[in-house]
Amino acid sequence: xxxxxxxxxxxxxxxxxxxxxxxxxxxxxxxxxxxxxxxxxxxxxxxxxxxxxxxxxxxxxxxxxxxxxxxxxxxxxxxxxxxxxxxxxxxxxxxxxxxxxxxxxxxxxxxxxxxxxxxxxxxxxxxxxxxxxxxxxxxxxxxxxxxxxxxxxxxxxxxxxxxxxxxxxxxxxxxxxxxxxxxxxxxxxxxxxxxxxxxxxxxxxxxxxxxxxxxxxxxxxxxxxxxxxxxxxxxxxxxxxxxxxxxxxxxxxxxxxxxxxxxxxxxxxxxxxxxxxxxxxxxxxxxxxxxxxxxxxxxxxxxxxxxxxxxxxxxxxxxxxxxxxxxxxxxxxxxxx
Amino acid sequence: xxxxxxxxxxxxxxxxxxxxxxxxxxxxxxxxxxxxxxxxxxxxxxxxxxxxxxxxxxxxxxxxxxxxxxxxxxxxxxxxxxxxxxxxxxxxxxxxxxxxxxxxxxxxxxxxxxxxxxxxxxxxxxxxxxxxxxxxxxxxxxxxxxxxxxxxxxxxxxxxxxxxxxxxxxxxxxxxxxxxxxxxxxxxxxxxxxxxxxxxxxxxxxxxxxxxxxxxxxxxxxxxxxxxxxxxxxxxxxxxxxxxxxx
Numbered sequence: 001x002x003x004x005x006x007x008x009x010x011x012x013x014x015x016x017x018x019x020x021x022x023x024x025x026x027x028x029x030x031x032x033x034x035x036x037x038x039x040x041x042x043x044x045x046x047x048x049x050x051x052x053x054x055x056x057x058x059x060x061x062x063x064x065x066x067x068x069x070x071x072x073x074x075x076x077x078x079x080x081x082x083x084x085x086x087x088x089x090x091x092x093x094x095x096x097x098x099x100x101x102x103x104x105x106x107x108x109x110x111x112x113x114x115x116x117x118x119x120x121x122x123x124x125x126x127x128x129x130x131x132x133x134x135x136x137x138x139x140x141x142x143x144x145x146x147x148x149x150x151x152x153x154x155x156x157x158x159x160x161x162x163x164x165x166x167x168x169x170x171x172x173x174x175x176x177x178x179x180x181x182x183x184x185x186x187x188x189x190x191x192x193x194x195x196x197x198x199x200x201x202x203x204x205x206x207x208x209x210x211x212x213x214x215x216x217x218x219x220x221x222x223x224x225x226x227x228x229x230x231x232x233x234x235x236x237x238x239x240x241x242x243x244x245x246x247x248x249x250x251x252x253x254x255x256x257x258x259x260x261x262x263x264x265x266x267x268x269x270x271x272x273x274x275x276x277x278x279x280x281x282x283x284x285x286x287x288x289x290x291x292x293x294x295x296x297x298x299x300x301x302x303x304x305x306x307x308x309x310x311x312x313x314x315x316x317x318x319x320x321x322x323x324x325x326x327x328x329x330x331x332x333x334x335x336x337x
Numbered sequence: 338x339x340x341x342x343x344x345x346x347x348x349x350x351x352x353x354x355x356x357x358x359x360x361x362x363x364x365x366x367x368x369x370x371x372x373x374x375x376x377x378x379x380x381x382x383x384x385x386x387x388x389x390x391x392x393x394x395x396x397x398x399x400x401x402x403x404x405x406x407x408x409x410x411x412x413x414x415x416x417x418x419x420x421x422x423x424x425x426x427x428x429x430x431x432x433x434x435x436x437x438x439x440x441x442x443x444x445x446x447x448x449x450x451x452x453x454x455x456x457x458x459x460x461x462x463x464x465x466x467x468x469x470x471x472x473x474x475x476x477x478x479x480x481x482x483x484x485x486x487x488x489x490x491x492x493x494x495x496x497x498x499x500x501x502x503x504x505x506x507x508x509x510x511x512x513x514x515x516x517x518x519x520x521x522x523x524x525x526x527x528x529x530x531x532x533x534x535x536x537x538x539x540x541x542x543x544x545x546x547x548x549x550x551x552x553x554x555x556x557x558x559x560x561x562x563x564x565x566x567x568x569x570x571x572x573x574x575x576x577x578x579x580x581x582x583x584x
């Protein structure tokens with residue numbers, strides 16, 4: 001019973017971590033229409049930066065040129081992770097500004113793969129394939145293992161996710177979010193109305209990546225250990241699946257999608273572990289990815305706008321009075337009394 | 338006052354605009370006519386900032402616009418509409434207008450009180466404009482449901498948000514039903530009477546003669562006639578250029 005409860009707590013915690021990253025992708029794709037296929041790279045930047053900032057100096061295998069952790073407070077690590085990921089995204093955006101749609105996708109994908117290779121090979125900095133261990137939890141006075149630690153991790157993750165949601169909603173449910181959506185729908189028209197495409201794209205990339213970096217940092221603190229294998233393209237694929245299934249352009253959809261896809265991913269893993277013999281474990285891992293792919297296809301067929309699509313009125317400044325008007329065929333009455 | 342002095346632009350070897358000059362004063366509607374391929378739209382795009390002239394100068398209220406990006410011209414008081422309207426289809430009619438309001442970028446979130454005040458002011462203005470354009474009943478609908486003529490009005494409304502002193506209109510009458518055409522003509526005349534300058538590229542000659550105070554006729558990238566609409570249409574070179582294009 002305790003085991004099941006512990007698992008449930010862990011499941012919700014992980015879904016919330018994913019949700020933070022999906023929020024970031026929602027800013028980039030759901031609002032600004034930026035096709036970022038390097039999500040894992042930005043999550044990885046956050047994870048590594050926060051690990052290096054917070055891990056103790058003796059974290060890894062000692063070796064020539066080894067750079068230790070700085071042992072700073074965890075919240076400093078998380079903040080640093082967000083800044084580093086945002087900065088990296090701004091540089092990527094600057095470099096790929098002229099690239100649209102599929103070219104931006106290729107560019108970001110290449111950067112994510114390069115970052116993964118860097119993590120695997122820059123041994124002195126990242127621990128190479130062994131990664132970085134002994135990354136502290138937030139509120140580390142409760143030792144790892146046990147339900148209390150799990151609940152504490154759930155609480156801290158929920159606070160981080162809630163803060164990310166609040167902050168991103170504040171920014172996107174206002175003039176900035178509207179400018180991004182206009183830009184995504186018609187760049188020339190948006191530019192003619194004073195929306196500066198370059199500046200807005202850089203800001204959207206940076207804001208989204210900050211959330212992804214936070215997700216990476218929170219995850220690193222939860223597990224206490226990171227390695228390059230944690231930041232492979234499958235992670236990008238998962239985050240995208242969550243956004244598509246949940247509903248692009250909707251932060252609530254990001255939450256719903258994170259839980260739905262993470263639930264499917266976990267259930268598929270458990271199912272294949274039971275059904276398939278141990279010799280086919282690798283095949284089972286691949287089948288999980290197939291399950292997510294089928295979920296995306298089914299979602300696009302059955303609920304193309306997602307499980308929880310965005311409402312009709314996105315700006316919180318427009319919501320107030322429009323809510324009072326009666327919905328109907330003739331649209332909304334003039335709001336001037 | 339908008340002034341174009343000897344503007345030149347070439348595409349490959351073809352001089353699409355070949356030393357054209359014109360003046361569009363405030364509180365006045367200036368028409369730009371000519372057969373297809375005469376260079377009207379290209380000249381229009383030079384003024385709007387979508388293209389850069391190879392030579393010549395474009396000045397607005399005494400300041401040179403050469404090299405100023407399209408996104409900056411609206412804040413400068415110079416607005417444009419598109420020949421085929423380009424509404425943001427998934428934004429509501431009201432939001433379409435508010436895109437043209439101040440957005441301040443990401444950092445606007447750091448000043449929530451000011452952002453809120455600006456948003457509410459922009460909304461009041463947007464609703465006033467929509468009422469004036471007979472679009473108030475549709476303000477909560479996504480812009481994709483609008484008819485062709487309503488989209489033209491929406492575009493006009495969007496640029497009015499920024500209180501421009503000069504509006505460039507790319508074929509405001511094209512693809513508009515006769516009823517809405519009358520509405521558009523009435524609104525343009527009102528804007529002129531309020532002191533806004535209008536420069537329009539237009540093929541509908543009845544619309545041009547009914548509204549324009551002054552007309553420039555182009556052919557082969559050059560201005561071949563200018564004056565009152567009647568005088569320009571009576572000009573034999575203008576008539577020949579149209580006949581020549583028709584044959």
